[in-house]
Amino acid sequence: MGERGIRQFLDIGTGLPTAGNTHEVAQRLAPETRVVYVDNDPLVLAHARALLTSTPEGSTDYLDEDLRNVDGILEHAARTLDLSRPVALMLLGVVIFVGDHEDPPGLVRRLMDALPSGSHLVLSHTITSPAMPDVDAAVAFWNEHGTPKLTQRTPADVTRFFHGLDLLDPGVVSCNHWRPEPPDEPLPDEVAMYGGVGRKA
């Protein structure tokens, strides 16, 4: 995103703060970067202070909100982000929590519709694959005992989230093959997480 001039990020499904949070990575390249984090987990909210450590030139905000509330997210995000300028919408590992009956492609489309030309969608999703039956078994176990329920999708389903966008090379692939840095060890052929980056024309 540095090379593409993106200086604004809407990171939905942030997860617990860790080393190299979105704003830390982005602001290292461009200190003026603005980031809005969104998550619906009270545990993430409790640790959100670690996400609000912006550079003075940039800005970060945290919103305790659900991906399904597109209007609420956009209204709040507009306090920090200039939605007339390109934004990278990050949906990493979060769409799996939205069932098919809740129209996840529609949610993604509504978010992207609100962002201008030059915006990007960065999305990753756990896949189901005959080559990885253990993953299917783990998800089935989770769905039997845990909440929220998970909906695995195929690589073709993941690709459909990018409908109408220009997919950047190498397209929607196993995440370990999306422009990997030179690895210390050989890369596995495939991992259960597929993802890609698409640009809005």
Ligand SMILES: C[S@@+](CC[C@H](N)C(=O)[O-])C[C@H]1O[C@@H](n2cnc3c(N)ncnc32)[C@H](O)[C@@H]1O
């Ligand atoms: C698997 S973690 C991914 C974290 C981070 N994006 C990453 O890729 O490492 C998924 C996160 O999405 C959040 N989440 C799940 N369902 C959500 C929803 N409907 N709206 C907003 N956040 C959600 C969870 O609370 C969790 O923090």
